[in-house]
Amino acid sequence: MNYNYHQDLNIVRMNTMPDRAYYIPCAPSKNTTSKENNERVLLLNGSWKFTYYPSFAEASLEGVSDNVLPVPSNWQMYGYDKHQYVNIDYPIPYNPPFVPKENPCGVYKRTFSVELTEEMQFHLNFEGVDSCHYVFLNGVFIGYSQVSHSTAEYDITPFLQDGENEIAVMVLKWCDGTYLEAQDKFRMSGIFRDVYLLQRPQHHVRHYVVQTSLQQESATVSFKFDDFGTALVKSVKILDAEGRAVAQGETCDETLSLTIENPVLWNAEQPYLYQMVLDTLQERIIDTIGIRTISAQGNVLLANGQPIKFKGVNRHDSYPDTGYVASREQMVRDLQLMKQHNINAIRTSHYPNAPEFYHLCDEYGFYVIDEGDMESHGAWSSHGFRDNDWYAVVHHDPQFQTAIVDRVQRLVTRDINRPCVVIWSLGNESGLGVNTLAAVDAVRKLDSSRLLHYESKNFMPEDQEKFNFDILDVESHMYPDLEYTERLAQENKKPLILCEFAHAMGNGPGSLSEYYELFYRYDGFAGGFVWEWCDHAILQYDASGNAQYLYGGDFGEVLHDGNFCVDGLVYPDRTPHTGLLELKNCARPVHITRAGNTFSAENKLDFADLSDAVTVVWSLEQNGTKIAEGSIANFNLAPHAKAPLPLSLPPIDGARVYLKFEYLQKAVHPLIPVGTSLGFDQFDLSTEDMSVSLPVSHSAVTAEQTPTGWLVNGETFSYHFNTALGTFDSFKIDGIECFDRPAEFDIHRAPTDNDMVEAGIASYGQNSWKSLRLDAAYAYTYETVVEQSNTSVTITCPLSLVADRAAPFCNIQAVYNVYGSGAVEVSMHVSVRKDLAYLPRFGMRYFLTEDFQNCTYFGYGPQESYSDKHAGSYKSMFNATVPDLFENYIYPQENGSHSGTEECTLSNANTTLKAFSTKPFSFCASEYTREELAAKKHHFELQKGGCTVWNIDYAMTGVGSGSCGPYTIEQYRLTEKEFVFDYMFIPRRNL
Known part of the structure; x- marks a missing residue:
């Protein structure tokens, strides 16, 4: 093939449409955000004809293969090419913008039928393709895009023919974007997220931004529309959770402001959502709105003016049987386990997760640090050993600036309307340079309503005087020891976050409770994100049908990082590790302490009163046998407040007497059944030590x-x-x-x-x-x-x-x-x-x-x-x-x-x-x-x-x-x- 955009740092896309917020439109009379059973969506998922070429140079659009591959999927999961797990090092030579000549390529083909009309356009969407793709329609080149975890959208209307059409997509394993995607993960290829056509009217709302602000007893919901200056009439209605209209308006302008009286605010504990219905003459867009603010007051992180703590994890889109493909059912299962283990925050390591994931986080209540598809610390070892002088070379190199800025712009534009997203993250472990400053400017211009995060502070020696870390809104660190962590908490001038800590690899993590104790001790300590949510491994079966999980080095690859990918709080099949049970209790919603015969409860929630959130039950055991039990119903305790418990215990005498308080889910939540245990505290009330007498025997022993x-x-x-x-x-x-x-x-x-x-x-x-x-x-x-x-x-x-x-x-x-x-x-x-x-x-x-x-x-x-x-x-x-x-x-x-x-x-x-x-x-x-x-x-x-x-x-x-x-x-x-x-x-x- 003669195309070479994948080795040109000045070209990160070709013929794509302008970026927009993520949404799925429908016909004016419908009420759906789904891609299924939506007359305006032609979902192209399913079986595609697939031809694998060991090298892009050998690839052809002419051949017709009898092989089929499901879309979405990663081709390595189906026996093409091979898996490779690399943590830090680049899997290709560090020789930008060039990639290996033996660059595996998959050619995907399928047909679809459309009925053309003058009133409608057809937009082709790819939500995720690793690492880049060239698109052809009916043999004509349509466009090119990279950035694996971001959407690429093409207007293919001029190239369609009435009736049947053939689409071909050439996907390359490597491109110059690979230098920016050195994430700690299995490196897999292919079309791994949804592909679909949107049928849209000639005049439509292309992009919109929703922002909310709070007044004394009302909220302003501000809309900014981009409909390309067509003076399109836009009618907006906001409905509450019961479906009642609480605000509505109409405009031909680019902006609209609506007021909601006595609004219910969104937070991770009480994720109240309003519904937006945006109507134009020929189209409807339905979305959800969460009214909330995120800010920093001094070094304290605030949501809706209230201090909050991130009890978080880092999460990849990663599954042992589907690779990067994340179905709604899989994502809901992840979030359900997180909720049931008191996790309230997620960092999308280290790229934007599947678009639907954020809607689920809105619905179920999670704070999200949304991270750009950016990690380039492979340069660290590009000169034979891990040399800090080379760590930030990519962010220092001006030829990468276009690509780096493009990545953060795609991130912010796609997810800008999601209330769950409270912090933008530029990326991970890439160092600082002039390109970082350009990325910061790009994010600030697109959105000033959220905080900005970036952990990596390594820079080239010649850049010593260039950086003022005031460009970032939070102080972020990885894996500090407890002594250094406490010093940071004592000295930080911004909200302190551990974006990675408590490495949950294998039998661990240890001392998690000590870190959580520091979270709660210091107001300016906003919490942290355990590395990481799940073990990454590939599921295979032996000859007897027994499951086997494989990791780096198990696929014949020379360069790999072994089992370092097996580092999660849950096994690949989502069975909890014991480390997750440890985290659950460290993040429990209530802490009970003892002073003499008085027991006091502290509400560790940030918004919910204890009487609404949990039921406190207690049990008294002696030598493991229950001797008394009870509950403390409707114990009113405001967020962050502490008060004595109204508790009456029977007389206690003897050894091994333990009092256990358990906190059961009380509020109705779609992911947490009422009565689910959310944690416990236990106290030793023994009045004497346990002793065991040796069995009496006067028998002789010789x-x-x-x-x-x-x-x-x-x-x-x-x-x-x-x-x-x-x-x-x-x-x-x-x-x-x-x-x-x-x-x-x-x-x-x-x-x-x-x-x-x-x-x-x-x-x-x-x-x-x-x-x-x-x-x-x-x-x-x-x-x-x-x-x-x-x-x-x-x-x-x-x-x-x-x-x-x-x-x-x-x-x-x-x-x-x-x-x-x-x-x-x-x-x-x-x-x-x-x-x-x-x-x-x-x-x-x-x-x-x-x-x-x-x-x-x-x-x-x-x-x-x-x-x-x-x-x-x-x-x-x-x-x-x-x-x-x-x-x-x-x-x-x-x-x-x-x-x-x-x-x-x-x-x-x-x-x-x-x-x-x-x-x-x-x-x-x-x-x-x-x-x-x-x-x-x-x-x-x-x-x-x-x-x-x-x-x-x-x-x-x-x-x-x-x-x-x-x-x-x-x-x-x-x-x-x-x-x-x-x-x-x-x-x-x-x-």
């Missing part, structure tokens, strides 16, 4: 030496202590062996995604777990001493944990008291090597026979919990099977531990083994060894170990968010150099 240790026998048990291992290697109850293999000391864990650097996976650091050889630790024992009495045997075994070429990690004075009942009392005095910053864990792991499948525990549950990740868990007695305790992360890693445990039992048909301690410990029970988890790269590769692995840990270091953010903070690391670990091991026969 010890006899064996070639490898000591055999300890009682009436119902026989245990063998291995003096070389410092632990038991056999544990028989009534002659039945409970152990599959010897117990072991354990100071390591299967690295989580957040451990990848410190564990030595992402980089081999001097003090990584791998370089320290923590993963290879084993026991080196010294002289074992055995003492006997009539009813007990005491085994004292001093030992060290060592590894080849390493100095001892710790010295342990281990003492085991075995009683005639079969109970074992374990006491370990541990001294950790002084130069070790911390240990991943310290404890024992017991390899039980695989039939130990039933687990009961009193601790944090029901989901996994860690020292820095248990805000979404509560203390109770829980029952589960061992498989149920496993969290099946796509990339296998440490999972399923439970912190704050006081007792834990595992049982099979014959025996129950109980671990108990007066000091809370952590436990994990799994069908997989940590070695297996560490060795495999995919969930579907895991092989069960043929046993039940039971970890009983003195402590486990927290999980942090170090995959892209701060490591586990000091207080949640196992940094102690001297400690004592005591617990009891109590067997019981099952009758």
